[in-house]
Amino acid sequence: MFVDQVKIYVKGGDGGKGMVAFRREKYEPSGGPAGGDGGRGADVVFRVDEGLRTLMDFRYQKHFKASRGENGRSKSQHGKGADALVVRVPPGTTVRDADTGQVLADLVRHGQEAVIAKGGRGGRGNIRFATPKNPAPHVAENGEPGEERWVELELKLLADVGLVGYPSVGKSTLLSTVSAAKPKIGAYHFTTIAPNLGMVEVEEGRSFVMADLPGLIEGAHEGVGLGHQFLRHVERTKLLVHVVDMAGSEGRDPYQDYLQINEELKRYRELLADRPQVVAANKMDLPEAADNLELFRAEVGEDVPVFPISAATREGLKELLYAVADRLDEIPDEPLIADHGEEVKVYKSEVPEEPFTIRRENEIFLVEGARVEKLVKMTNFQYEDSVRRFAHILKRMGVDEALRERGAQEGDTVRIGDMEFDFQDG
Template identity: 55%
Template sequence: MGDINMFYDRAKIYVKGGDGGNGCIAMRREKYVPFGGPWGGDGGRGGDVLFKADEGLNTLVDFRYKKHFKADRGQHGMGRNMNGAAGDDLIVRVPTGTIIREAETGRIIADLVEDGQEIRIAKGGRGGRGNVRFASGVNKAPRIAEKGEPGEEFWVELELKLIADVGLIGFPNAGKSTFISMVSAAKPKVADYPFTTLAPNLGVVSVGLDHSFVLADIPGLIEGASQGVGLGHEFLRHTERTRLLVHVVDTAGTEGRDPVEDIKIINRELELYDSKLAQRPQIIAANKMDIKPQAEENLARLKEEFGDQYEIYPISSAINQGLDVIIRRVAQLLEQIPKQEPVQPDVDERLTVFSPEERYKVQRDYDGNWRITGKEIERHVAMTYLEEEESVERLQRIMRVMGLERELVDSGVKEGDIVRIGNWEFEWTQ
């Protein structure tokens, strides 16, 4: 099967909020104003990366070849005290039913289950302040401004769990594809061999004028699926959001199989994979009733074995027999069964952990010199105009206030040693 028909339900992508625009260093140079003050405006805020659920999408295939998503940076500040414009947000559309995790930690950021639901994933950086902001009674013409703050950036993992009200389970060739094509507008490809359906087929079933529900054919569920045999493990996840399971069974046993045993095997696999899933309400669609006399004999056995556990509906998808009865019953049951709650995003640990993150860390670098790491200090460096002496002096004051100079001295820094922070390096002098 070519890529064009493949169903992609996982993806790993890189997201980056837009960097803030740089603040401007500018002085008034007007005629008749001999001692013009600072006139540099602020940079604009960087755009955010937003994810938006779109029920028109049903696969993550768009993320197979495009893996980097960056929002626009803010415009730089300008002279005449003009501020830069904010960068545009980037909206990334994903199918409804997509769970978003932080790749490094596995933390769940969001579970997008409703069409149009939107969440900010990567925040844009704030714009740098222009030199107007740094004027004081002591320094009336500062050559100090900030570069824009870098936007947040990290890898996220996307996982699609289909939002279907009803999941069709059963062995390959039990007639699920025919069932879904007869009761909905979906037209799945049907062929007569195991693993015909390599992707979940979705169909919208209309019941009357104002009622409808979504039906998903869950493929690849065979004995051993819960251990990852065949395709089962990948697709079993798609049953997790369904509220009702319709178990389609080949009542005629056309391939020499025993329908009673088939139901036991599939349910055992469900139990092994997810005991909660196995507790979902289930009804049996006893299919292929038009093949006599085996089907009638086996229907009697099914009723004897499972009649006190499950409702059993004799049908024949191929000739559209009994389908209206089972569909009406499914619609009735769905009105009684509450919808699944979406997965709750993990609480951001930064809000619950009382010990603050280390502001910086001092360590020996690969060549015996010094390397300082830490989000806060790296951000200060990234936002400093390193070519402007006054800006560098301000950075050094920040480092002093943070206790970084004292930490370097205590660690054994010597005259002439190189100290590196991010992309910046300087020579230590006493």
């Protein structure tokens, strides 16, 4: 099964906990702090593997959680950071944040990598909190939570040449004739419902990858038929071979078919209108094809290269393939274009920091915001020094003052994340 769109969940590893410890050596029974830092949590990294051609594996595994870092240890020993969780994806995979639609990465080359969810940093041990005023702090942090998000993966095949045209014009037959690919062929519309790739070799050691893509119909740019499933794969190709049923075997006009397909390409993405294109006038072995070819050439003009062929009898295929190979040699290797119209790049993944907000839910004051919620998760409340530090940071952030303005009084319940505590005014 060919799968080219999936939605999955990824989570970076949490950082390891920092430790509260003190030196207890034979001749130094009351030594200073010696609690090490926690290790960094693992990143979730997507890596391109050219051996993959589909997103099928993600149909069965949709959750990817990286390992957390090791906790800090005594004697000032820091925890080990976790190794990255590497997720293999096929070339041509675009990664988007499912909530915002932001493009996180466009992965096209073998071995290319992108960090999709960062691991959290390790919590600091008490050696980091020693000061002249407090040389023996009972303070250590929990590890920072790793990033988590739902992402959408979209595969756009990487092929040098894409076969476009109406259903049943002979695209699959052409690919099966010129390569070792074995697409399904039938005498009905939409025999091809998923892209097929084939390696085409011509003389002089030249070769190129050709993609047989599902047929287009009117309205494809709006998703009619197999429109969007087809059109996303056209974006990656360098050259289009427009296959036209020159015999008009289903009663259609070859020239009108040609115009309609090009209009669908243009309306889906303006850039596709300028994509280099040659016409393969197929089914020349059938009656009326020769007369239709003369009319077709007169209507499209001399600027459009037209090659009469018969995929069934192999007539004219050599001339077509040589012309395609020559045209590919002329097309410069330009950076692939992503959906937003810029050069493909890997985007830095960051969660924007939000100011805290306060709202009341019955008798409870809810303080919400990425920074305050992370503070709660990273505070180790079993140590009194950590609790005092937590209260000091909230006060410095202005949370106390904001609670008073919202009417909070001594003893009222305040909730931040999963933590509830009593408000102390003063």
